[in-house]
Every structure is written in structure tokens, then in C-alpha cells.
Amino acid sequence: MMDIKTSYSAFPMSQASERVRWTTEDLKLLPDSSNRYEIIDGNLLMTRAPHWKHQKVIVKASRILDTWAETSQLGETVATPGVIFDDADNVIPDLIWISNERLAAGVDEEGHFTIAPDLIVEVLSPGSQNERRDRETKLKLYAERGVKEYWILDWRTQQLEVYDRQGVLLKLVATLFAQDTLTSGILPGFSCAVSEFFR
Numbered sequence: 001m002m003d004i005k006t007s008y009s010a011f012p013m014s015q016a017s018e019r020v021r022w023t024t025e026d027l028k029l030l031p032d033s034s035n036r037y038e039i040i041d042g043n044l045l046m047t048r049a050p051h052w053k054h055q056k057v058i059v060k061a062s063r064i065l066d067t068w069a070e071t072s073q074l075g076e077t078v079a080t081p082g083v084i085f086d087d088a089d090n091v092i093p094d095l096i097w098i099s100n101e102r103l104a105a106g107v108d109e110e111g112h113f114t115i116a117p118d119l120i121v122e123v124l125s126p127g128s129q130n131e132r133r134d135r136e137t138k139l140k141l142y143a144e145r146g147v148k149e150y151w152i153l154d155w156r157t158q159q160l161e162v163y164d165r166q167g168v169l170l171k172l173v174a175t176l177f178a179q180d181t182l183t184s185g186i187l188p189g190f191s192c193a194v195s196e197f198f199r
Contacts, residue, residue, distance in 0.1 A: 023087040040141050042088040050125050057123045057155045058094050060197050065097050065121075068190045075099040075118065082112035085145050091138070095121040097187070116146040118186055124154040139163065143170040148186045158198045 021042030058079055066077040077097050084090045096117035098106070106115030120142055122134045134152055142150050143165070150163040150170050158178045163170040164185060176182055178195040 021088060025087070040089055040091065040137055050123075053155050054123050054125060057153055057197055058121075060199065061095050061121055061123075061153060064192050064196060065095065065119075068187060069097060072188065072190075073100075074188070076103055081117075082110075083117070084108065084112045084114055085116075085141075089141060089145070091141070093117075093120045093138075094123045097121075116142065118147070119149045119151070119184070120147050121151045121153065124152055124156075126156065135161075139170055143168065149184060153197055155198055158195070160194050160197065 023042075062077055062079045069075055069077045075098050077095070079095050080092055081096055082090070082092055083096070096113070097119040098113065098117040102115055102118060106113055108114050120138075122138060124131060124134055139150065147170065148165045152161040152163075154160075160176045160180075160182060161172055162174040162176065162182070162184075164173045165171075176194045178193075178198060180194045182190075182192050182194055184190045
């Protein structure tokens with residue numbers, strides 16, 4: 001197997017100003033491990049297996065959204081799906097909800113999503129680099145690609161940030177805490193106590 005790091009580091013220093021752009025094909029050459037690899041704007045991002053409480057929040061959020069989705073029959077809830085917008089933008093959100101309309105038009109032959117889900121949920125991992133990735137890098141990508149709503153859950157502070165589409169941007173419209181109730185402009189009839197995500 002080709003060692004991507006070695007091959008890219010072999011470029012002469014005079015080419016250092018030319019940025020290496022990672023692609024979906026490059027990911028296939030990386031070693032199979034517990035690391036999760038994503039590409040945003042051609043930049044490779046790697047995260048290690050998260051804290052078990054991070055995973056527990058994903059399970060709870062998935063159950064909450066899936067219960068609503070089963071009742072409404074308006075779309076599907078999927079945990080940790082591959083979302084491949086193009087060769088330079090390839091991510092694995094913690095959780096998505098995608099409407100039936102988008103689902104019908106946006107899945108490739110390998111079962112990856114190729115268009116923006118209506119809702120993306122990310123569970124925040126500790127560390128300033130992780131927080132910047134979810135609150136800045138991914139926020140920008142999701143806005144550019146047409147995500148309608150974006151939730152960031154923080155299991156440490158037990159809070160939920162809601163970003164809503166306003167024009168071409170996703171804007172922070174609410175920061176909710178355990179005692180608050182979450183509703184959504186894109187999920188008709190959805191309502192949930194924020195504390196349920198962190199029980």
C-alpha cells in the first residue's frame with residue numbers, strides 16, 4: 001500500500017507554496033484504523049475514536065430523531081454516513097436527517113450521500129482544534145452546500161447550538177440548555193427536551 005504521507009512530503013521545498021489537495025481517491029490508500037478521515041476543501045482532517053460519552057449522545061440523538069422520522073415518514077435519520085459532495089469535500093457527520101426528496105436524488109452507487117442533508121448534527125469533541133472544525137470549517141462547508149439546519153451538541157456543558165439557514169449562511173439562532181425545549185423549523189411537529197440528548 002502506498003504511503004500517502006511519504007509521497008507528498010517528497011515534493012521539493014520550492015513547491016511548498018503549492019498546496020496539496022487531498023481527494024476521495026486518496027482516502028482509499030490510507031490505512032484502515034480507528035481514525036476517521038474527512039476532506040474539506042482538499043484538506044485532510046483526522047479524528048481519533050471519540051470519548052464514549054460522545055458516542056452515547058449520538059445514539060440518543062439518533063433515537064430521538066428516528067422516532068420522529070418514523071412517525072412523520074418525511075425522511076430518514078442516519079448516523080455517521082459518508083457525505084461526498086465532490087472529490088475535495090468528503091465528510092462523515094455524526095448524524096443526519098434527510099428528506100425523502102433529497103434522498104431520492106442524492107445517493108451514489110456505493111450508498112454515500114452526494115447532496116446536503118436537510119439537517120446535520122455534530123457532537124462536539126474537546127479541544128480548540130475540534131471546536132474550530134465544527135463551529136467554523138464544517139459550518140462554512142455545510143452552509144455552502146445547502147444544509148438547512150445544523151445542530152452542535154456539547155455533552156460536557158449539556159448545551160445545544162442551533163444554526164438555521166438565513167440566505168446563503170447558517171446563523172446561530174439559539175443556544176439551548178438542559179431545561180430548554182428544542183423545536184425545528186424544518187421538522188414539522190418535532191419537539192424534545194434538550195436534557196433527553198444527555199440522559
